[in-house]
Amino acid sequence: MGKNISKVNTTFQFCDGGSCRKANSEIAIREARAYLRNNGFWDTTHTIKTRCNGRCEDAPTWIAQPGNYWYKNLTPDKAVSILKSHLEEDQPVEEYLLYKEGWSELATENEKTIAPIVFKDKIDPELGEALVARSFASDQHLYPLFKYLFQEPKPIVVQQYDTATIEVKSPHQVDYTDDYEVKITGDELQLQLTIAGIPKDISEEIADRKVSVAEVIWLKKSTIFTKAIRLKNKKGKHLVTFWIKEEDITTWEHILTIYLGMSPNDIRISEEV
Known part of the structure; x- marks a missing residue:
């Protein structure tokens, strides 16, 4: 029988991403759930294991609702203290907080600075002189990009491996229901790529299709593409x-803005030689 969520007034979201698991999040979660059962809070409190919450540097992390309280560096002792404070006193534990609404900064000493993507002047062995930006190769970026390019087709041409180019003129289905692979299928194109993280024992065929490098290229020579x-x-x-x-400004600006995080009016180009 499922949980009667009409009785729930407090929810804890436990991050169960890779970094949190490595930081022993499961031990804190077990202690938290044991406390809830033994102290009569099980029916009125809901606990959820989530995928990555995006704060790996502060692992393990939790989110408490209502209130949108983010907690960091959870241990079993901290976990029980947080539950007691929320459920018995209706108060967060300030010293363990990463963030709460109203704060302008995160309470962390582990913030990682991510360098913005920039175009660099390159002599590409295949394409000649070009500006090249090393971009994102994760499924969180590639899957939305594929949906944008193919579900309502843009005036693009596709070149698979070293085969001839294919002009895409009609909508294509973008299917990412597999654990690892996305399939783009339609009248003109049949494309299968691995875009999720893969285990070491995956088949060689799937591993060979794994996207690990993504580059946005801007040729300096004058041509149609x-x-x-x-x-x-x-x-x-x-x-x-x-x-x-060249004339498809809409698609180019989408790639700059959404995929690379650049303003079309302020394209970042490295001055390094």
Whole structure:
């Protein structure tokens, strides 16, 4: 029988991502759930294991609702203290907080600074002189990008491996229901790529299709297609390139803004030689 959530007034979201598991999040979760059962709070409190909450540097993390309280560096002792404070006193434990509403900064000493993506001047062995930006190769970035490019087709040309180019003219289905692979299928194109993290014992065929390198390319020479997204595996093998027409400003600005986090009016180009 499922839980009667009509009785629930407090919810704790326990991060169960990789970094939190490595930081022994499961031990704190076990202690928390044991406390709830033994102290009569099980029916009125709901606990949820989530995927990564995006604060790996502060692992393990929890989120308490209502109130949107974020907790950091959880241990079994901290876990029980937090539960007692919320459920018996209706108060957060300030010293364990990472963030609460109204704060302008996070309470962390572990903040990681991520360098913004920039274009660098390169002599590409395949394409010649170009500006190249090393971009995101995770499924969180690639899957939305594929949906944008193919569900309502943009004027792009696709080159798989070292085959001839294919012009995409009709909508394609973008299917990411597999654990690891996305499939793009339609009248013009049949493309299968591995975009999720894969275990070491995965088949060689799936591993060979794993996107590990993603580059946004801006050619300096004048041609019909001057921009592209090129995907490679970890061995440097070319998997696919999506070519964008010079006049397709809408698609280019989407890639700059959504995929690279740049303003089209302020494109970041490195001055390093």
